[in-house]
Amino acid sequence: MPISKKPQSLLRNSFNFPTFSSLPDEPRIEIDLKYYDSGPFGFKPSQHWCFVGEIVDSIGLVRGLLRVKDKDGQVVTIGLYTDDRGQALAPQIKIGHTVAVLYSEQHRFLDMTVGIRVGDISNIKIIPCSLEQLLKASDDVATLRKGQPRRCGSCGKEENASDNTHLRLCSRCRHTAYCGEDCQKKAWVAGHKADCKALVGVRWFTERNWRMFHDWFSF
Incomplete structure (x- = not known):
């Protein structure tokens, strides 16, 4: 008798909800055709995607910096480059909560570390539960x-x-x-x-x- 296959959970989907190592690079000198399609007015996403990770630390006095652990257990930095430098999110930022970032890309910071840069407040959300x-x-x-x-x-x-x-x-x-x-x-x-x-x-x-x-x- 064949074993019934469990339906894939949406957030387990590795394309629409990739881990950090699978995110497209930024700046897009070479367009990642896994995530983008060409059109008459340039490139646009072929599908939607969102990075999710659990907050393990919060640092930064001038600008909010989050350290988050993704689905693979890799810990990466999220830099909050919003107009208010992440102040609107501050009351929600707690270790153990989950952060979601729409259309996130791998970004090289000035100190040459690689993480995620968030410039638009509407692209980030903190969910009051653990990633698990x-x-x-x-x-x-x-x-x-x-x-x-x-x-x-x-x-x-x-x-x-x-x-x-x-x-x-x-x-x-x-x-x-x-x-x-x-x-x-x-x-x-x-x-x-x-x-x-x-x-x-x-x-x-x-x-x-x-x-x-x-x-x-x-x-």
Whole structure:
């Protein structure tokens, strides 16, 4: 009997969500045709992509510098070259949170180190959960989309229309479902409080078509 293949989780997709070593180079002296297509008005992205990594340190007095660990475990620097030098993001920057950077490229800084330069505030977002939690949430969403029936996030009871068993979704993440208020309260204390933040973060990504480029995404 063939082994059923698990659906690929969106954030596990190595093209649209590459690790640092797979990002295109900047400046684009040689266009990376893996990420760009030529057109009548020059080059434009062929698909969308986004770098995700977990914050392991935050440094820099004049300009915000983040040290983040990607999906491969490589630690790289993200330099915040926004108009306010990253000040708007400061309250959200916490070790253990995940940072996402749209259309990121490998950039060579003045000290000759290579990292990611962020100049547009709309290209960066900080998600209040670990990278591991975010990836797990992405896996959970992919599994449900494959067609598995919903189960209560607390007691495990399966939704079944034939016996009038209807579950209600968490109003925040719109993913985890419950039999009722008692199960929802128990699950919140048992761990959904943390999982919910990750699922909310994943929802932004799953609501978009990463394979077709029509215009730039922004957070």
